[in-house]
Amino acid sequence: MSEIGVGIVGTGFMARVHAQALAAAERTWSLPVHPRVRAYCGRPDSPVSSLPSWPELADAQPLEGWRALLEDPAIDLCYVCTPNASHAEICVRALEAGKHVFCEKPLAHRLTDSSRMAARAAAAPALQAAVGFNYRRVPAIDLARAMIAAGDIGAPRHICGGYLQDWGLDRSALGIWRADPAQAGYGALSDIGSHLIDLAQHLMGSTIVAVAGTGAVGSTLAAPGGSGDRSECTSAYGGAAPVAYDDAALLVRFDNGASGSLDISRLASGHRNGLHFEVRGCEGSIAFSLERMNELELSVTRARGETWRRFYVTERDHPWQGRWPPGHPLSWEHTFANQALDLLTAIATDDTFHPTFADGAQVDGVIEAAARAIESGGWQAAARGQALINNRQTV
Numbered sequence: 195m196s197e198i199g200v201g202i203v204g205t206g207f208m209a210r211v212h213a214q215a216l217a218a219a220e221r222t223w224s225l226p227v228h229p230r231v232r233a234y235c236g237r238p239d240s241p242v243s244s245l246p247s248w249p250e251l252a253d254a255q256p257l258e259g260w261r262a263l264l265e266d267p268a269i270d271l272c273y274v275c276t277p278n279a280s281h282a283e284i285c286v287r288a289l290e291a292g293k294h295v296f297c298e299k300p301l302a303h304r305l306t307d308s309s310r311m312a313a314r315a316a317a318a319p320a321l322q323a324a325v326g327f328n329y330r331r332v333p334a335i336d337l338a339r340a341m342i343a344a345g346d347i348g349a350p351r352h353i354c355g356g357y358l359q360d361w362g363l364d365r366s367a368l369g370i371w372r373a374d375p376a377q378a379g380y381g382a383l384s385d386i387g388s389h390l391i392d393l394a395q396h397l398m399g400s401t402i403v404a405v406a407g408t409g410a411v412g413s414t415l416a417a418p419g420g421s422g423d424r425s426e427c428t429s430a431y432g433g434a435a436p437v438a439y440d441d442a443a444l445l446v447r448f449d450n451g452a453s454g455s456l457d458i459s460r461l462a463s464g465h466r467n468g469l470h471f472e473v474r475g476c477e478g479s480i481a482f483s484l485e486r487m488n489e490l491e492l493s494v495t496r497a498r499g500e501t502w503r504r505f506y507v508t509e510r511d512h513p514w515q516g517r518w519p520p521g522h523p524l525s526w527e528h529t530f531a532n533q534a535l536d537l538l539t540a541i542a543t544d545d546t547f548h549p550t551f552a553d554g555a556q557v558d559g560v561i562e563a564a565a566r567a568i569e570s571g572g573w574q575a576a577a578r579g580q581a582l583i584n585n586r587q588t589v
């Protein structure tokens with residue numbers, strides 16, 4: 195089996211998730227190529243001595259800064275797991291160096307950056323330019339997508355979804371880069387809203403073309419300087435830095451006429467990592483919660499008072515199953531091994547891994563439309579990924 199040299203940029207918890215996922219994918223499946231992490235690095239000013247020594251990187255060379263990593267001819271695939279504002283420079287340089295690129299979500303902290311990344315990726319069609327919306331690779335979510343696409347609930351009319359976390363309530367989170375609009379973008383809208391927006395489009399089979407909503411900076415987390423006073427934040431769109439919303443409640447309109455309501459918060463006590471959705475069709479509904487991530491609920495009849503049927507998504511013919519007998523559930527980290535399997539397979543077969551940078555830029559277009567909608571109080575049009583590449587502008 196041929197080897198593929200991997201470089202990991204970043205030493206935060208997502209970098210470790212991906213390092214472990216590559217090893218897990220190797221243990222779980224007969225991969226078409228053998229991923230070998232050859233090098234890793236931290237922030238540009240991080241000396242090698244400060245880098246972690248994780249067991250899964252025991253054979254990898256620690257480097258000072260990502261430029262040295264991109265110069266290594268033995269690196270074929272670069273994972274970018276750094277603060278959102280640094281994604282554009284690293285990913286564009288990696289593509290220019292002829293590397294396949296996997297970028298953590300959101301693609302960028304501003305639409306101008308993600309448009310540039312998508313355009314550069316479109317100019318290098320032989321290279322993978324992938325975005326880490328890992329929840330597409332939760333078996334139960336992919337089964338829901340397939341059931342919706344197969345017409346099991348009729349034409350999908352509305353999605354009611356949420357991504358709720360509570361860590362923003364802890365003062366211990368003060369000062370982390372996810373709270374700094376200059377590094378992270380639009381706060382929870384960019385961090386976890388990007389997942390929810392991507393999933394909503396993936397499940398509904400249509401892109402979001404218009405957004406309305408409200409949002410708030412509800413804690414000391416997100417305001418510059420940690421004051422909590424929103425007046426210090428520049429305008430959400432076009433200002434020096436985005437407004438780092440802690441909460442957002444969005445209404446969305448899809449290209450196919452369907453609608454959605456999306457609830458996003460990192461100040462939601464009672465929800466450690468609460469991603470959930472209910473898709474309502476003309477003949478039924480389907481529902482999921484990450485807190486019961488191997489289950490799916492379907493409502494297609496009201497006969498005899500029936501409400502929901504429960505599926506336990508661990509059968510051998512369910513997506514990304516087969517490692518163990520039915521009834522052995524997967525966990526959050528397995529979705530990254532599923533992602534690695536599909537990315538390495540796409541590289542080996544010269545197929546295109548989805549979601550791509552164009553998909554990521556389109557999601558960032560919806561995020562920026564949401565920020566404009568919150569600021570303006572009215573509906574805002576969302577940019578489409580392809581338009582971004584062709585015209586390098588938002589609509």
Ligand code: SOE
Nearest residue numbers: 299359361372385386389467
């Ligand atoms: C936020 O805390 C976060 O780590 C996101 O950045 C991840 O994408 C999500 O999977 C878990 O929560």
